[in-house]
Amino acid sequence: xxxxSGPSSEELTLLLAAKDATIxxxxxxxxxxAARVEELERRLGKDSSNSSRPPSSDPAxxxxxxxxxxxxxxxxxxxxxxGAPGTTLRLVEDPDEIVRREPAACCGCGxxxxxxxxxxxxRHQVFDVPPRRRART
Numbered sequence: 545x546x547x548x549s550g551p552s553s554e555e556l557t558l559l560l561a562a563k564d565a566t567i568x569x570x571x572x573x574x575x576x577x578a579a580r581v582e583e584l585e586r587r588l589g590k591d592s593s594n595s596s597r598p599p600s601s602d603p604a605x606x607x608x609x610x611x612x613x614x615x616x617x618x619x620x621x622x623x624x625x626x627g628a629p630g631t632t633l634r635l636v637e638d639p640d641e642i643v644r645r646e647p648a649a650c651c652g653c654g655x656x657x658x659x660x661x662x663x664x665x666x667r668h669q670v671f672d673v674p675p676r677r678r679a680r681t
Contacts, residue, residue, distance in 0.1 A: 635669050
């Protein structure tokens, strides 16, 4: 190599050949990495619906929302419709049994409640369901 001039044509040829070899090696590596990324993305997209994996292996955050009913709304409100006769079990005026629950002491401070004023009364009625009859066989 001469001190005042640039690289010789042989050196340039060697440098360009080395650069070409590096570019070819990098292109090959890029192709391999792209194929690897494609394979990993394909694996990542698998779940129990498109592979033999069990549903319990699906990530919880990736599950689709449950499908809503495809039935169309009729425009009516739910429950009893206006104008339809209603039925209910009315309170009986003369019940068979009356149970009074009067606490002896305050549950907070423990004070005696024998002579305390009544500030609330509630009426509650229980309807016993008759036992089921078994079909004769």
